Amino acid sequence: MISSLSVISQRIEGQSTTVLKLAGRLDATTVSQLERVLTDAQLLGDRVIVIDLSQLNYVSSSGLRVLLTGRSNARKRGGEIFLCSLRPPVREVFEMVGFTAVFTIFDTCEQAMEAAAAASGGG
């Protein structure tokens, strides 16, 4: 159970959107990986960041903090972070801290991508 996180980042051309696919554990050991790609996406000027959590098994407060900061930075630039496909253990933590009311969360990533296209004016 050694902590590891995989982050795959993909830009959607013409949509000012980056999609991040997280897999593994988002905790104090791994959170800098997400912090880095979130910063990169925001520096590139992407307004919408879709984060696919379908393969994320674990999140601790360190991960929650970076997501919250990412959301705050996105909104300062008129953008948004959309989360999709939370697995039950991760959703449980989001519910405990009240983040299901803080983030825009979609059941499926298809729904999140449709919302991203609408929000970025590309679809």
Next chain:
Amino acid sequence: MMSSKLFTPSDKSLKIPARLDQLWRASAFVGDMAAVAGFQGVQLNQIELAVDEACCNIVQHAYAHRPNGEIDIRVQAERGRRIVITLVDTGEPFDPQAVPVHDPATSPDDLKSGGLGLFLIRRIMDDVQFEFNLPGLGLNQPKRFNRLTMIKYL
């Protein structure tokens, strides 16, 4: 009538270096003991999360300026009843009252990220007790130590 075996406590301890890359060992160790006590599923995951948060606080705050610290983890699993987790460190005392209190009802744009770990620990565990600057008990013991006791009932 329940058998007396049901309440036989199982007591184990583990000492880990206070480093973020070692925290998985604490969570796995406590998780195994929680399973012995009878916890499963979501509750098991949550107990592991509480231990991860507590150890992370120790690494990042108590031992912020001491790279060679250790965390002593003692777990008492009382089958069918409860788990008692005790974390001991010899780092800087930490005042939980000084940590901002996370309030899930706060408006999203006013939400601060501080206090999330402590909030999760208190939300998950039934009883949480911080003790600081306790005097050491023996010649080879540190002069002062901090102790966090967390209890979860089935």
